[in-house]
Amino acid sequence: MSDAGMGARAGGVSGAIDGMDAAAEYALPASKAKKSPNKDRKTVTFGDSSAVRSDTRWSVIAFIGLILLWWVSTKPWGLDEAFKAADLSDAERITVCNQSEECGRDSYSQLAGPLTFPSIRDTWNAMGTLATEGFRGPTLWEHMRASLWRVVRGMFWGMVVGIPVGFAMGLSNKARGFFDTIVELFRPIPPFALIPLFILIFGIGDGTARNLLIFASIWIMIIAARSGVGAASLSKVRAAYSLGASKRQVLQKVLLPNALPELFTGIRVALGVSWGTLVAAELVGTREGLGAMIFAARPFFRLDVVVAGVIVIAVLGVFMDMLLRILEARLIPWRGKG
Amino acid sequence: MRDLSVKNVEMVYEVPNGSNVHALSNVSFDLAAGRLLTLLGPSGCGKTTLLNILAGFLAPTGGQVTLGNDIITGPGQERGMVFQQGALFEWLSVEKNIAFGPNMNGADKAQTKARVDELLDIVGLGGFGDKQIYELSGGMQQRVALARCLANDPDVILMDEPLGALDALTREKMQKLILELWQETGKTVILVTHSVEEALYLGDRLFVMAPRPGRIERDYDLPFAEKGLHTDTREMKASPEFIEKREEVLSLIWEMEEEIMGRTEGV
Numbered sequence: 001m002s003d004a005g006m007g008a009r010a011g012g013v014s015g016a017i018d019g020m021d022a023a024a025e026y027a028l029p030a031s032k033a034k035k036s037p038n039k040d041r042k043t044v045t046f047g048d049s050s051a052v053r054s055d056t057r058w059s060v061i062a063f064i065g066l067i068l069l070w071w072v073s074t075k076p077w078g079l080d081e082a083f084k085a086a087d088l089s090d091a092e093r094i095t096v097c098n099q100s101e102e103c104g105r106d107s108y109s110q111l112a113g114p115l116t117f118p119s120i121r122d123t124w125n126a127m128g129t130l131a132t133e134g135f136r137g138p139t140l141w142e143h144m145r146a147s148l149w150r151v152v153r154g155m156f157w158g159m160v161v162g163i164p165v166g167f168a169m170g171l172s173n174k175a176r177g178f179f180d181t182i183v184e185l186f187r188p189i190p191p192f193a194l195i196p197l198f199i200l201i202f203g204i205g206d207g208t209a210r211n212l213l214i215f216a217s218i219w220i221m222i223i224a225a226r227s228g229v230g231a232a233s234l235s236k237v238r239a240a241y242s243l244g245a246s247k248r249q250v251l252q253k254v255l256l257p258n259a260l261p262e263l264f265t266g267i268r269v270a271l272g273v274s275w276g277t278l279v280a281a282e283l284v285g286t287r288e289g290l291g292a293m294i295f296a297a298r299p300f301f302r303l304d305v306v307v308a309g310v311i312v313i314a315v316l317g318v319f320m321d322m323l324l325r326i327l328e329a330r331l332i333p334w335r336g337k338g
Numbered sequence: 339m340r341d342l343s344v345k346n347v348e349m350v351y352e353v354p355n356g357s358n359v360h361a362l363s364n365v366s367f368d369l370a371a372g373r374l375l376t377l378l379g380p381s382g383c384g385k386t387t388l389l390n391i392l393a394g395f396l397a398p399t400g401g402q403v404t405l406g407n408d409i410i411t412g413p414g415q416e417r418g419m420v421f422q423q424g425a426l427f428e429w430l431s432v433e434k435n436i437a438f439g440p441n442m443n444g445a446d447k448a449q450t451k452a453r454v455d456e457l458l459d460i461v462g463l464g465g466f467g468d469k470q471i472y473e474l475s476g477g478m479q480q481r482v483a484l485a486r487c488l489a490n491d492p493d494v495i496l497m498d499e500p501l502g503a504l505d506a507l508t509r510e511k512m513q514k515l516i517l518e519l520w521q522e523t524g525k526t527v528i529l530v531t532h533s534v535e536e537a538l539y540l541g542d543r544l545f546v547m548a549p550r551p552g553r554i555e556r557d558y559d560l561p562f563a564e565k566g567l568h569t570d571t572r573e574m575k576a577s578p579e580f581i582e583k584r585e586e587v588l589s590l591i592w593e594m595e596e597e598i599m600g601r602t603e604g605v
Contacts, residue, residue, distance in 0.1 A: 243439035334428035
């Protein structure tokens with residue numbers, strides 16, 4: 001906390017409260033600095049990571065660049081108008097073109113052929129079809145709901161089991177010793193490595209997918225909860241006891257809220273890992289789910305469906321992380337301050 | 339209000355390599371209710387250990403501490419503690435931090451609310467009740483810590499370098515506040531500090547402690563706390579008698595430091 005500057009100003013004023021307007025004083029240059037990074041008059045910027053901010057213009061350039069690269073590399077050039085007009089996908093059109101006498105083979109070129117990567121147009125169309133009719137069964141929405149529900153359920157059980165275990169590890173020697181062995185042995189196992197075993201135990205389908213996701217999140221939540229208990233400073237705990245709190249009250253009113261930042265970090269990491277495990281988990285014979293959708297499209301070379309699925313997974317992942325960040329700022333406003 | 343009595347307190351820490359650290363050796367004193375005792379000494383003299391024993395956070399390896407007729411065996415509400423910093427609950431507002439003690443004891447809500455408002459005024463934080471802890475400066479946070487401690491109406495207030503993390507000006511203001519609170523509430527206060535000036539200014543009684551083994555080297559009765567309530571702080575700290583005492587205590591501590599240095603060099 002910085003109340004050095006205001007001290008001089010408030011000095012002598014009777015009952016002046018230190019520091020309150022110091023915050024206001026500091027807020028001003030900070031907001032200015034955000035607009036123009038060079039205005040904070042720093043001479044050393046290379047190596048000062050606090051002076052580095054994400055330049056939105058370059059983010060936009062990167063995004064446009066990706067789209068352009070995609071467009072350029074999948075664009076079929078020089079096809080006859082006759083073939084373009086037909087209501088065909090690029091892949092079909094080129095197949096037709098190849099079989100046709102009128103459409104010379106040299107008349108088009110592509111960096112990535114339709115069997116390597118689908119064009120933007122095809123992917124867009126696939127997205128539309130997926131949303132309304134679906135591909136070989138459920139629509140995109142049903143797949144999305146199944147995937148999200150699967151991840152939420154896995155996270156839920158990971159938290160319900162992981163957080164108490166982590167807290168026990170942070171509070172008792174016996175629990176720490178007992179669970180240390182288990183956690184340290186199981187944590188490094190990639191969930192994918194367990195797919196064959198899980199199939200044997202839980203059968204092909206939802207059971208395996210569900211348990212794989214629980215496995216993915218549980219160790220992360222245990223470790224987050226353990227370090228959350230460890231984050232409580234001794235003086236906080238001692239203060240609570242000397243204010244008359246019982247052990248139970250110390251747990252509920254001090255250790256638990258104090259662990260929230262670590263728990264939240266754990267939830268965010270676990271969500272990322274679960275989302276990453278999802279596609280593989282849904283590979284094992286689930287009917288619904290974004291992963292299942294992608295793998296259903298693969299044997300038919302419906303790369304447009306595959307890429308559409310991948311994009312939906314990416315966008316949902318970003319969206320969920322943003323949601324968690326907003327939630328975090330609401331629930332733990334004290335994080336990183338003071 | 340009860341008197342505090344410390345009898346033959348020993349504290350020996352066992353170090354893994356087999357040797358022992360004598361943190362406190364045969365510490366005995368009686369402290370009448372309502373006095374302000376400051377503990378001063380070079381690092382390693384056991385002043386914080388002593389404070390933690392008084393608070394009940396540590397059990398001494400020998401001797402005992404009694405408050406009135408009760409032997410101290412653990413933390414209790416009759417002995418409040420103010421830490422250097424970081425002991426406030428960031429997830430609670432200022433108001434709820436102060437009400438923490440009464441709430442833990444299931445006190446009446448309306449009464450607690452009235453008491454919290456009163457305490458906010460006493461520590462000079464009127465109108466800051468619904469602020470969050472991270473919105474406050476270091477000085478204001480220590481005011482909250484004081485108020486939180488007072489909310490349980492303890493007999494003894496223990497302070498472990500409560501002003502150690504504050505800048506000089508805030509520190510001076512807080513010293514005055516501590517004196518005023520002491521005067522108004524009539525509570526027994528025991529304060530650990532690194533600053534000779536602070537120990538002299540605040541202490542109505544002062545122990546200068548010495549290390550290896552940790553012990554009370556000198557026991558002073560001082561007039562400055564009483565005077566400080568009525569006269570200008572700056573003036574008093576510049577008075578000849580204050581300066582004389584300060585030099586005396588400083589040279590005492592310097593001697594100890596030199597002795598420690600000499601001993602470590604010998605090893």
